[in-house]
Amino acid sequence: MTKGTEIGRVRGYGSAHHGAHHWLLQRFTAAGNLVLVWFLVISFALLPGFDYATLKDWVSRPLVATALALLIVSVFWHARIGVQVMIEDYVPNTGSRFAVTTFLNLAAVGGAMFGLVSIARIAFTGAA
């Protein structure tokens, strides 16, 4: 057991370099979203139609399924961080904030998993 005060124990250690983690992840996922959502936007502009057969055939292509799966991860991660920041700004009560953040985590992971399973099902069962 070391002696001294808490400030004495950490003094001189410098930054733990964890403070900006949340902020950086918001930027990394933003860069991912920029590429992947534009992939979706351009694809919508180029697709010949939006009927069931066309879309299912499109999603079932390996590269498209990969891009959409990455999009799900990047977008849900980014949204989870963004909504958390809003909660931290507008929910002042610590207990409520914990409860809402817990629900947010469950909803974000659950939603992302549903998206991934849906893409996997389309990809692995092949074109309609």
Next chain:
Amino acid sequence: MADRPIGPHLFDGARPHWRWGPHMFASILHRITGNGMAFVGLGVLLWWLGSLAGGADSFARFSEAMGSPLGLIVLVGLSWAFFSHMSSGIRHFVLDVGAGYELKTNKFFAIVAPLTGIALTIAFWAIILTK
């Protein structure tokens, strides 16, 4: 309460000690479009993928809902939310590297970002609807 200055929070409207500027509008618009997409957009995205995975019948229900007037309003709204959020997001990337804080430059891009969002939304739907 002592008559001391308070932080410029959105809901301190009882004592307005600030006035709206383009940068404030860009900031709250970024939050509204981002959270709007998080709560509505991700739901529509999952419904779209889930209905495609579910088969022709479930996709027909999704397609019918999104083809309705209300559905189209939601889709146009979401596309506007994305293009606006992306434009102001790129503005944030520039601000993150420490550039664009000069008053005139900051104001200029705070006005340009939302307008770019609207322009891209119009261009996108012009392509989709003329197919």
